[in-house]
Amino acid sequence: MxxxxxxxxxxxxxxxxxxxxxxxxxxxxxxxxxxxxxxxxxxxxxxxxxxxxxxxxxxxxxxxxxxxxxxxxxxxxxxxxxxxxxxxxxxxxxxxxxxxxxxxxxxxxxxxxxxxxxxxxxxxxxxxxxxxxxxxxxxxxxxxxxxxxxxxxxxxxxxxxxxxxxxxxxxxxxxxxxxxxxxxxxxxxxxxxxxxxxxxxxxxxxxxxxxxxxxxxxxxxxxxxxxxxxxxxxxxxxGREVLFRLEKPSVERGSEVLRVEGLEALSDKGLIAVNNVSFTVHRGEILGIAGVAGNGQRELLEVIAGLRPATRGKIFINGVEATRSSIRERINMGMSYVPGERMTALVPNMSIAENMILKSYRTAPISKGAFIDRREMLNLAQRLIQEYEVITPGPEKPVKLLSGGNIQRALMARELSQQVDILVAAYPTSGLDVGAIETIWRILLSQRPLGKAILLVSDDLEEILTLSDRVAVMHNGEIMGIVEPKEENLEKIGLMMAGALKLEQEQWV
Amino acid sequence: MSVKVRIERRLEVSRTTQIGSILLSLLLSFVVIAVIFSFLGVNPLNAYRRILIGGFGSLYGLSESVAKSIPLLLAGAGLALSFKARVYNIGAEGQILLGAIVGGGIGLAWPDLPRGLLLPLMFLGGFLGGALWALIPALLKTRFRVDEVLTSLMLVYIASDLVRYLVYGPWRGAEQRGFPYSSPFSLSAQLPHLGTTRIHYPTLIVALLLTLAIYILLYYTKLGYEIRVVGENPAAGRYAGMSVERVILFVLVLSGGLAGLAGVGEVAGIHARLGPPEGISPGYGFTAIIVAWLARLNPLLTVLTAFFMGGLLVGGDAIQTALNLPSATIFIFNGVILFFIIAAEYLTNYRVKVEVVK
Missing domain, CATH: 3.40.50.300 (P-loop containing nucleotide triphosphate hydrolases)
Structure with a gap:
């Protein structure tokens, strides 16, 4: 000493x-x-x-x-x-x-x-x-x-x-x-x-x-x-102990679903949080965004989901420009969003069934004229509870009674039950225990063969490397590079996360 | 050794807890009011007995209670809807007065129209009057984020003075010999009554049907679903692509319109003319806030709570004359009851634990 x-x-x-x-x-x-x-x-x-x-x-x-x-x-x-x-x-x-x-x-x-x-x-x-x-x-x-x-x-x-x-x-x-x-x-x-x-x-x-x-x-x-x-x-x-333990069958990369070009956005404080970000996400692939928390990831996802305006750049969903589209229009265009703060996407005091229709209450079969078909609502909830193994005494119970893992499962169930082309998921496993994390991972991976595109943000590098087909690294609002999640790229990813390396766009995968 | 008080959130609030909390808050209110009665030199038990008899103890008392519950129900059911969206319309009193002005104005302007046409026109006008009065705080809230509590409340005083201006000024009846009243309504501008009572039953039927409609709206329609989602968690509403502004506009305008109907009912069913604002509505719009909260914002329950509060108003009138109490006494009821309901609301959602730590 x-x-x-x-x-x-x-x-x-x-x-x-x-x-x-x-x-x-x-x-x-x-x-x-x-x-x-x-x-x-x-x-x-x-x-x-x-x-x-x-x-x-x-x-x-x-x-x-x-x-x-x-x-x-x-x-x-x-x-x-x-x-x-x-x-x-x-x-x-x-x-x-x-x-x-x-x-x-x-x-x-x-x-x-x-x-x-x-x-x-x-x-x-x-x-x-x-x-x-x-x-x-x-x-x-x-x-x-x-x-x-x-x-x-x-x-x-x-x-x-x-x-x-x-x-x-x-x-x-x-x-x-x-x-x-x-x-x-x-x-x-x-x-x-x-x-x-x-x-x-x-x-x-x-x-x-x-x-x-x-x-x-x-x-x-x-x-x-x-x-x-x-x-x-x-x-x-x-943490470095990356375990590639989940089986990840290779899926053919399909057509482009999401494209962002030169996107720029401000933080709540009015500072530039997203700086000239461009990338694409294709059917059947998971694009992971790695980075130390607070480097603009949250703002980026909010811009894509329509919760935060873009100050520059463009967003395309299935080739159609959506930069100025309302949240509702983006939902109709096939976008689903699982935000980092789960409770902003749920109504804790309302029943699981009523939470399950938050995105689909406007369309048949839930919507019947001006009314909500309660029987269809309960059927849907029952089906999702079973399919996604949500543990609950019943669909009429309020969401706030569920455990964190079950809340996330219910949220995933709802977002994936839509006509989804692109799922945007922020910190999908934060705060969950190991078992719940594994379930969420499996749910995400199961979407690739179905031809869905997933944009995943997490500050857990292990998660990004396990799930992603390509990894984009974000630092200080910029994409430092996009690489494959391979053992030999770990060094590069670490350097990019620290802001010490920026790959030329030609080197991106 | 020390005593530790912990406050925990209750996860699930059972129906028994809810009903128990309402009864408990009423009980506590009556205890506190009993103390006030004692200070006024009145035996509280005697006062309560007289209130009970006055409001509910005779056919006459009951009929008066029902009559008073009509405006309370119309305004209270609307407020329950508004509060459910966490939009705090405090200005139903003003919206009642606007309903009275527009509805009454139509009655005065076209006294010779047949009753079957004139009365519906008056109600329609009264609804629009109350709705437009509530549209002001709604627009201020959605456009400029001005708190609706303040604006809706302030508009009550403007509405009061507007009524005063009319009945002291341009609308004063020539035959009223200087008193601040309009000319009496023609027969076709007056609502029929049930027998010899003051129950203007058309308004009562409208109120009951609308209350049922609000319940169905809230729990069975897409719009009602949006209202509940936005009230519980506006962030989730926005996230799902709902228009929070549209919900705010809708509930304020609808609750204002219902209060406006109540105003028409009062002038066409009770007074048969326009007069000073205190005469048209002795605070029904404010009592309606208690009607809504006492019903825990369940529109169907407002039928019961409106009748209860109506009875209390009638009983209160009875003891004022019988026991020579100031006319403000009944407002003490309102204040104390509201205070305890809100306190009980907290206790139903939280549990207070007292522990002795060694």
Whole structure:
């Protein structure tokens, strides 16, 4: 061990949620004065671990030491008293209050506060860490980056020496990100310790001293940032043990079903999220889009499904342009969409049967004039429940009573029961257990011989490699290349995911 | 040792829990109101007995309760539909008044038309009046995302003043000697009654049929399916290619139209003229909100809850005179009951667990 003292030591931390292990026997150590990146995919357990450190959750097992002393953190109040501060992904600020009021909120014990004194203290803090902010501005007037500075100041004002930042760059523009990283370096020079939760490799290499990588609730590695590279990090993060264990009979590639040309779209924040993307998907094939989460995959699928406008480029379904078509028109053109957030495609309080007709209620045999044929609806639901082995007491039960795997099976059943030519599936197995994952995989593969085209997005590389006929790699909104999912291409895929390699279009398969 | 209170979401809400929660909320309301009665120096048991007798204890009381339940049912069934889509039309009171203005206006303009033509025309006009009044918040919501709660409520006050302007101004009857009333309606502009009661039965029949129609619409038609999907999960509605805007427009306009019919029923069936807004509708549009929630937004159940609330209004009138209570007393009922229904709504969806932790 080096002689730098340890600021945070978490030993053997285990945390379970309703049977799911979010953190499994995690050891996590942060040295004083370092920027320590906590890297992992969505659902890897990063935020859970930090919520434990900040006292929001209590671990089922394990111990925490702060500056070498055993700590009992039962609430954020305890954490603050120990000098730990946390800036959450979603800011917790009162929009109509001023910066000063927000920072002071919850700190005093009297009814009044010495505004001038407090103000001066905040201005001093802001200056010391070069956090430019107008103390009298109201929160709603501030940009995301400025609001984040308020959150950081809030933590510092409460005396934080150890600062946890949960995905701090997700809401920021590139310039704001640069400023934030500078601030963080400045803070460590002042002796503060920073824990930086992220899934972005660039940020890890740009700012951290060391990095701990989590995968599925376990630590896969602890590395000195200077002694690693993006490719190694990507592999540790998404896992390398690719098992080509499902049988994938070869299917002749048919005619083109989906074509996108030079597609561009903006994120919710108005930044370019999809940048000049072009590809085609043919009958009988699965095109997988690999990439680290947050590189524009979600936005891309939303544009194709019609939920987000394209700012440039074209979309064709079966050769017919659909760039400006409504969602309903796209459904009629043969597109099916299984979104990443399943519950946006289902009505949890309504029955399984009523959910099964969400796309088909307008057409015969479900539709009968202005009415819905309830008998046909129940027949359809019964048939799909059997065919897709959805485990439920009956079609009249509400969807919210189903387990995650059964919900996804029901959703797949509905989407595939349509006259589908192209199925667009986002993260179809996220959050599911192994058995459910296998079922979903089999369902997807079974569509190839039927001549359907599938566009699959997943941040699970194993899934992409197992299912896809071709793999497109997305990084920073761009397609870096399209390759076959072969063992010898793994190196290339890793490099493309990290943004270190871009294939010429002529090399794409 | 400490006591820990946990709140959990209930996965399935059984019918018994639902009915139990309604009864419990009513019971709690009556307890709270009893306390208020005590403060007013009234024996609560005596007050309740008189309300019960006043509203339901005699043929006269019952007939009055039915008469008052007619506008409550028309407006309440419409609101149940609107609330089902999570569109919160709070302005049925204003839509009732607009129905009264347009329907009554038609009655005043063509007094000599035969009854079989004039009354349907008045109802049609009243429906359109209420519907158009509700179209304003509907358009503001769909075009500019303005909250319909505020706009529909504010329009109540505009509607009230519009009625006042008319009955104090251009529509004041020459023979009313300065009182704010229109001329009396001609006989063909008046609804027939059941015997000597004030039950204007054509409106009652229309109300019952429309309530049934709304139930069928909601649970058996494609449009009703869209209304329920959009109400439960607008994101899923949009995802399935439904037009959320169309649903919002439809439920607001239809609920406004039904409230408008109620307004016609009141002026053509009870007052036989237009008068000050408080006279046309003593808050039926607001009480209808409770009718809808008390029925848990089930249109068929609004038949029961409208009758119940109608009886409470009649009983409330009875104790005001008998016990010399202020006329606002009955509004306390409305407020307290609504408060407890909404609280009970929460308790039916969540379970509160109290644990002692050592």
């Amino acid at each position: 080096s002689e730098v003292p340890t600021a945070v030591l978490m030993k053997g931390i285990t945390k379970r949620f309703a049977g799911v292990v979010a953190n499994s026997n995690i050891d996590f150590e942060v040295r004083e004065g370092e920027i320590h990146a906590l890297l992992g995919e969505n659902g890897a357990g990063k935020t859970t671990l930090m919520n434990i450190l900040y006292g929001i959750y209590r671990p089922d097992e394990g111990e925490i030491y702060i500056y070498g002393k055993k700590a009992h953190i039962h609430s954020p109040k305890d954490a603050i008293a120990l000098g730990i501060g946390m800036v959450h992904q979603q800011f917790r600020l009162v929009q109509t209050h001023t910066v000063v009021e927000n920072i002071v909120l919850g700190t005093g014990n009297g009814l009044r506060f010495e505004e001038e004194e407090v103000r001066q203290k905040i201005v001093d803090l802001a200056q010391r860490y070069s956090l430019a902010i107008n103390p009298d501005a109201r929160i709603w007037q501030l940009s995301a980056g400025e609001q984040q500075r308020v959150e950081i100041l809030k933590a510092l004002y409460r005396g934080a020496k150890i600062l946890i930042l949960d995905e701090p760059t997700s809401m920021l523009t590139p310039l704001e990100i640069k400023e934030l990283l500078q601030t963080l370096r400045r803070m460590t020079e002042e002796g503060n310790t920073i824990i930086f939760i992220t899934h972005k490799l660039d940020e890890v290499t740009a700012v951290s001293h060391r990095v701990t990588i989590l995968r599925q609730g376990k630590v896969t590695a602890v590395l000195e940032t200077a002694k690693t590279n993006k490719v190694q990090l990507a592999n540790l993060m998404v």
